[in-house]
Amino acid sequence: MSSTMSIRQERDQDHTEVNKIIKEAFTSMAMSDHQEHLLVDRLRKSTALFLSSH
Numbered sequence: 001m002s003s004t005m006s007i008r009q010e011r012d013q014d015h016t017e018v019n020k021i022i023k024e025a026f027t028s029m030a031m032s033d034h035q036e037h038l039l040v041d042r043l044r045k046s047t048a049l050f051l052s053s054h
Contacts, residue, residue, distance in 0.1 A: 015044070 010018060019037040026032040 015041075 019040065022037040022040060023034070026034060026036050
């Protein structure tokens with residue numbers, strides 16, 4: 001079976017689904033405070049973070 005993955009810039013409409021994936025990824029982690037998705041939200045809003053697609 002062959003599968004293809006496409007990587008693209010995150011769009012505003014992706015935030016809810018990405019947050020859901022982050023929550024699921026950390027749900028069973030003992031050392032997690034289960035707030036990782038909130039960190040990602042803060043990084044999205046931060047003007048100090050810049051990620052280049054080039």
